[in-house]
Structure formats: structure tokens, C-alpha cells
Amino acid sequence: MNSVNFIILQDVIYLILLIGLSIPLGLYMYKVLTGQKVFLTRVLSPVESGIYKIMGVRDDEEMEPKKYAFSVIAFSGICLIFLWGLQMLQGFLPFNPEKLGGTSWHLAFNTSASFVSNTNWQAYSGESTLSYFTQALGLTVQNFVSAAAGIAVLFVLIRGFLLKKQTTVGNFWVDLTRTVLYILIPLSLIVAVLIASQGVVQTFSAYQDAVMLESGAAQTIPLGPAASQIAIKQLGTNGGGFFGVNSAFPLENPTPFSNFIQLLSILLIPASLCISFGKAVKDSKQGRTIFIAMMILFVLSLAAVTVSEQFAAPSFEGVTASANMEGKEVIHGVGTSALWAAATTAASNGSVNSMHDSYTPFGGMALMFLMQLGEIVFGGVGSGLYGMLAFVLLAVFIAGLMVGRTPEYLGKKVEPFDMKMVCLIVLTPPLLTLLGTAGAVMVPEAASWLTNSGAHGFSELLYGFSSMGNNNGSAFAGFNANTVFTNVTGGMIMLLVRFVPMVAAIFLAGNLAQKKTVAAGEGTLSTTNTMFVGLLIAVILIIGALSFLPALALGPIADYFTNL
DSSP: OOHHHHHHHHHHHHHHHHHHHHHHHHHHHHHHHTTOOOTTHHHHHHHHHHHHHHHTOOTTOOBOHHHHHHHHHHHHHHHHHHHHHHHHTGGGSSSOTTOOOOOOHHHHHHHHHHHHTTOOOOSSOHHHHOOHHIIIIIIIHHHHHHHHHHHHHHHHHHHHHHOSSOSOOBOHHHHHHHIIIIIIHHHHHHHHHHHHTTTOOBOOOOOEEEEOTTTOOEEEEOOOBHHHHHHHHHHTTOOOOSSTTGGGSTTTSOSHHHHHHHHHHHHHHHHHHHHHHHHHTTOHHHHHHHHHHHHHHHHHHHHHHHHHHHHOOOEETTEEOSSOOTTBOTTTHHHHHHHHHHHHHHTTOOOOSBOGGGSOHHHHHHHHHHHHTTSTTTTSTTHHHHHHHHHHHHHHHHHHHHHTOOOEETTEEOOHHHHHHHHHHHHHHHHHHHHHHHHHHTSGGGGGGBSSOHHHHHHHHHHHHHHHTTTOOOOOSOBOOOSHHHHHHHHHHHHHHHHHHHHHHHHHHHHHHTSOOOOOOTTOOOSSSHHHHHHHHHHHHHHHHHHHHHHHIIIIIHHHHHTO
């Protein structure tokens, strides 16, 4: 079997498994977040009740949108402060066999903002910067709760479509607890055991010294409780890396099987939530329509990256490469690296098993544009789907304007307040991405942060702020982001692009919940047919192109034409 056929077969198997697993998991998550009994209820129900008792929470208490939004912000704020302090004080805390000192205040702020916002952008190498205690108690815990917060807000928005003339939208503490307890912890245990069986390390032992067989030189091998963090970082679309080179590191991703499990974990929950959405609104076609739109955009992006890396390799005098293997591990090759890169930038994940800085200009642009669409092609757990639902409402609104009819979706009229919230969800990420990039370009020392100059150097900056501005967390690997400017500016951007759309989604849900349901009529736009899928994709691509085409022309497009 030649390499091209192998890549196609691998991608097809991956997509079939993703679709096959998303159906039962989606139905399970629907039951969990609607309070129905599942097979884990008998075991976990007493634990859940105990958690509510400790927190002083009644599971039957409902919150208005303002209180729900305040709970989300207050909880995340406390997590931010705790993690910020934990990093700066880690030199005095236990489980630090390498005696690593505290980080700078600005790096601690950036990392705290990153993990609380489900971004996991890292301006450091984990093995040389953070202790086991900080990684386990700080970062891993945030991987769970930040992912759970995204799913909780998604279900608030779903309730908005279901409720009629109601002023409450659920209970944040109940949604958060159930998501962590019944969904994220069980899945993480399964994935952690699977990848640990392949050699992913899980230990509190100190780093080990080894002598290299050929040269006799000493080498320090970093260790740590990695498997438990890697499992939830992939499942929660957190991304980041326990070690500096992320999932390209042998002890973080040692075998093809561990690579496939991690790769499947990246998109599993976001894809499954489409099924949960269809089940919750009592119309499976609605969830299927969104799933199909996401899948079409993902497959097109995957094809663009794969073709660029497989057939547009750099050529040198007297040498013609069959594929672009620069920055990729031999064990993964072009096909698996391209599949991972497309999945991690489509989801709000950001973990990498190859260096995106070494991709061809068009391959790198496809990854960049996936993020710039707003992380809605499956996207982050919860946040990807409520972002996509904002685009759905925008597409419905545009279609309504075309025919001079008040737009409706799932029986709810889409009115001016709803569109204001939609605009906040849709436009906040591109606005802050472009502002951050523009600010960085004007900093005099910006050139010293980059590995490359010219168009590719600008691409490194644009990619970095596209990643932070869309809560992704991946990097071109040529951008030195550990500076006061990038840490503080990037941290603020990550917080704003996470919580402004999140609060907007909660208030959108509250407004929808107060409305009555209107019956579908002859003029009601169908939101489950092929035409609507096409309209939705067109709206997404137009918004993305209008926002970023000039910047892309200065970066990867110019990079391509200057290197012909």
C-alpha cells in the first residue's frame, strides 16, 4: 500500500470510529445533564449528594441568567487567583523533586488565564518550569473544571430553546458537578489507563539520569504524573503539554496506538455533544445538521493540510522530497501529523505531535484559518457547539432578512437582543485576535521574539494571537512568547475571548427561555436540509474571510509567493 492510500485509509477509519463512538456517548451525556439515571448513578449518586452538601448547594435550586453568569465568573476568578499563587509559591511546596522555583508573576498570570479559559497556551516547557504539585493540583484540576464549565453553558443555551416563559436557566454548581463526576472523570480514567499501558509515564519519582550508548554522554530523562493530565487535556480539548514538545515527546506519546487514542479523544466529546443537542431539543435532525456542517468543514481542512504537506514539499538543488517531513516525527509521518494538526486546531485543543512552524505556507494557513473561524468546527467541549449555534442563529437571521420574515429557530423568534448576543459570541474572537496581533507588531522588540523574519515571521505572530484569541493554545513553535507584553496581553485576550462569549451565551439563553414557542408555518425556514447546511457553511466562511483575509495575505499567502 502506497503512502497516499494509507493516509486515506487512516483518515477514513478515524472518522468512522469518531462517528460511531459519538452516538452512544452523546446519548449518555444527554441523560447525565438532564438528570436521568445512567449506569454509574448507583455508584456516583452518593458522591454527588456529598459534594452538594459540602458546598451548601441544593440540586433543585434554579438560577436566573445573571446569577448563573456570576457563578461562572466568580468560580473561574477564584481558580485564576489560586493557580496564579500556586505557580509563584511552588518552590516552597511539596512534590517538587527537581527543586524548581516559582515562576515570574507575568508568566504565572498568563498560565493561569490560559488554563482557566480552557486555552492551555504555554509560554514555558513544563519539565523545566513547573513542579509535579503544580501540574497535578493546578493544571490538571483546571483541565477538568474549565472543560466542565463550557459544557454547562452549552446546556444552559439548550435549555433556553426548550423552556417557555421561564426566568431561570439551571444551576451552575449542579451542571459543573455532574459533568466532572459522570462524564470527564470516567472517560479520563479509561484514556489514562490505555495510554499508560503504552508507556506514557505516571509517577512522582525524580528525573532519571541515563548514559547514551553511542556517545557515553549523560542525559536527564524527565518524568512525572503525565498520563492523568494528558487524558483530560485531550478529552477536555484543553491541549497543552506536560512536557515542552508536547505529544511529539516519546514519554507523552510513545506509540501509534497511544497517538490514535489521544487523537480520537480530541474530537470525541465535541462531536458527541451534537448528538446530545439533537436529543435534548427532541429533533435529532437538528443535531445531525450541525454535525454534518462541522464534518464538511473539518474534512475540507484536513484535505487541504494533507495535500499541502504530502505534495508541496520544499525542493532544493539536486534534491526532490516526496513529502514535507520537516518538523514531523518519523513514527507519525505526514498523514498522522496532518490529521492531528487539523483535529487540534478544529477543536479548541492545541496539543501537537509535530511543529506547525515547519508546515508549508498553505498547510499552516489551513490550520490558522480553522482557529480563526472561531473554534466552531467541533471546537472546544461545549464552547464549540454554543459558538456554532450562534452562527446558526446568524444564518437564520440572514435568511429571514432575505424573505422579509421574522426569523425563527426551534420555535423561538430571533429578535434584536438575541442578535446582539450572537454578535458578541461571533465577533469577540476575531476582534481580539487582530488587536493582539496589531499590538505585537508595533512593539519594537517583536522581531527578537521570532525565529523567522518577513512574511513567515508575521505568520508566527498571527498564528500565536489566533491561538490565544480563539482559546486554542497551539503555537507555530517559532514564537518566543515568554515576555511581559505577550504574557499580560495574551492572558487578558484569553480571558476575554472565553468569558465574553460565555456570558453572552447565558444571557441569550435567558432571553430565549422567556419566550413562548411559535408553531412552524409554511414560511418557516427549514434548518435541517441540504440548503441550510450550505447556507451555514457559507456564513461561517464569509465571516472568517472578511475578518482575516488581509492578515492572511500578509502572512502565509505572501510567504508562499516569496518562496516559490
